[in-house]
Amino acid sequence: MEKSVGSQRPQRLTDRGQATRAHIVKNAADLIYANGVHATNNEFLRNAAGVSGSQLTHYFPNKESLILGVIDWQADSVLGFHRDDRFAGFDSIDAFQDWADFYILSGRPFEDGCGIGSLASEIIKTDLDIHDHLALVFEQWRDIFRDGLERMQQLGRIDASVDPVRLAHMFIAAYQGGMLLAQIARDIAPLRDALYAAVDHLRTFAE
Amino acid sequence: MEKSVGSQRPQRLTDRGQATRAHIVKNAADLIYANGVHATNNEFLRNAAGVSGSQLTHYFPNKESLILGVIDWQADSVLGFHRDDRFAGFDSIDAFQDWADFYILSGRPFEDGCGIGSLASEIIKTDLDIHDHLALVFEQWRDIFRDGLERMQQLGRIDASVDPVRLAHMFIAAYQGGMLLAQIARDIAPLRDALYAAVDHLRTFAE
DNA sequence: GTAATTTTGGACTAGTTCGTCCGCTTGTTG
């Protein structure tokens, strides 16, 4: 995640340069999450981040490299969130319930919603050479769930016959699909229903 | 669905005009599904549909109206598919299993995949006045599932305590999320896992 | 302290895209 293509250095970066670069990426991520990739142009980004045009070029020679930087940023964000201690590596049904509740009970699912899903769906059809990079992030995410489910099996908390990968896919799909439906309906209900149904399904394997 | 904003007539359409308009919409839908809204520009569409620039303007005064036309087309496509006799109104678990199998066993989930999900995620953040229109389509889709599940309850096929809307949301979310993951991973597995897990969950309520 | 390097500013350009415009062709109506 550190040494990605998006992290290509123009030459070398001083501390100040790294700070400016991070500042640009953060603002770009916010703008893209709010308005989409296409609507996030040079000018808006300059105004939002308070930088000049040459700075964008200096740290990101083209838009593709900027998007890669944003993907890295979003990937760190979502993976870091799921690795937080509060979820204890997803080794219990309660952890999954807490995870679902976080989005539903926070009352602001879209603000805290992972931006990498919507970003992915927006650029998945472009010819950007981002596919493998993106696939890796979702694999890591799935593995967090899978590892937790495997540990639950070892601990005898769920049936040994279930396929952890399959359930991990179910959880991420429920989240991504639920998020899309919630955005379309401007209502949290579809997300809540999808996430709680997924947790309920996990619960049917409890021992 | 018929008298939508996207169906605004320049003045009146003869049979020939309607044919040309439908031809443009069909090609636009294909191009957008394959390359996304942004990459589908005037020129590509002219070449693909074999029409002139003025024809695009004639039938669709601006790009937004064209996108609305494509949404209508995709909505008819997905709703028509789900109302097909083969699914018998989704009044049995087998119908849901057949529905899931269709995408998995056809071997070409992306070709037959509903284009309205990816289209929705791409334009959901734009300022286009499409939100309500899009929400209505997904409501109708959900209601197809909901009605089937309610009938299953009346027929005593599933437990009367389950919430049909909730399960309907689960199915659509599993499909949309699974599709996204499948496209990212270039692998049908996440879609298969999500859909089959959803059907399995429904099965836990069988009586 | 000075030379080299990095960071920054902002105007400018080349390319793209949506939509307009004018005129021609086809067909329909009275």
Add this chain to the structure above:
DNA sequence: CAACAAGCGGACGAACTAGTCCAAAATTAC
């Protein structure tokens, strides 16, 4: 057949955007 409307073709223009370029300011290295 005449007048009018709809369908059609393709060039053109206005607006927008990614990326370039020339310097200046700040920082670091020697």
